[in-house]
Amino acid sequence: MKKLYAMLALLLAVAPASADPIDDAVAAASRTEANVARDRYRHPAETLRFFQVEPDMTVVEIWPGGGWYTEILAPLLAEKGKLFVALYSDTAEGLPAYQPRLNKAMRDRFKADPAVYGKVEITHLHLPDETQVAPEGSADRVLTFRNVHNWLADDQAEDAFRAFFKALKPGGLLGVVEHRAKPGTDLETMKNSGYVTEEKVKELAKQAGFEFVAASEINANPKDDANHPRGVWTLPPTLALGEQDRERYLAIGESDRMTLLFRKPE
Secondary structure, eight states, rough: HHHHHHHHHHHHHHSOOOHHHHHHHOOTTSSSSSHHHHHHOOOHHHHHHHHHOOOEEEEEOOOOOOOTTTHHHHHHHHHOEEEEEEOSSSSOOSSOTHHHHHHHHHHHHHHOOOHHHOOOOEOBBTTBBBBSSSSSEEEEEEEEEEEEHHHHHHHHHHHHHHHHHHHEEEEEEEEEEEEEEOOOOHHHHHHHOOOOOHHHHHHHHHHHHHHHEEEEEEOOOOTOOOOOTTTGSSSTTTTTTTTTTTHHHHHHOOOOEEEEEEOOOO
16 A cells, blocks of 8 residues: 555655646647747737736626637636627617627627636726626726727727726726837827837726736737727727738738836735
8 A cells, every 4th residue: 555655655755747728728628729829029928927817717708809819818817717899789770880880799609619718707998888897996906918009099998998997896906018100209199000108007907996906018020010000900900901011011010018017006
């Protein structure tokens, strides 16, 4: 019996450590091939670790668009956590055509794979009327990826950050990834180009009541000078100029991005 215990102890000692849950979610078979190909630009595992996301948390993803991060967050949180996705409005009038289309695509994806998405709860963010992205004070993390420029262009960014603050628990964290403008860029250029200064994002967060925690260069791209004919949409994945200078913009890659973390005070 002593020999058996000794063998078991030896096996446990040399057995490889369990995989990180975030790495497992990034490697999930349910992810689409096209999205996996963009990991080299978006660094999902490193970004989610920087945002201190854990598999037992309540997380809100704001305006997931095509669901690039959703397909990582859903399996990560499926067993022990909770994921809210704040889609575009289903009921507001005059919506851009792409918003109802993306909402439908997201719902179709959820129905097609209940094992991964069955626990995901849909909410809505449409400013200034629909702002409850999760029950008040319920979220450990609120995450938004490349959306601030949209709210800024519509003069609704302050309302958006207030909605995030309301959803978070005291001590909860807001993670922001956004296309980064050069310091000193004026507001009108930010609205037109899709690039926002770090200073502006920090100002919006502070106005909503957040404390700045940290910044990371995880999603930086020094090849991007943030000065393009069609703004950030000149670069991949949009490639707004089509075949014009396509190889040049592919060589630059996706935009230079800030990665910022804020806290709702205790």
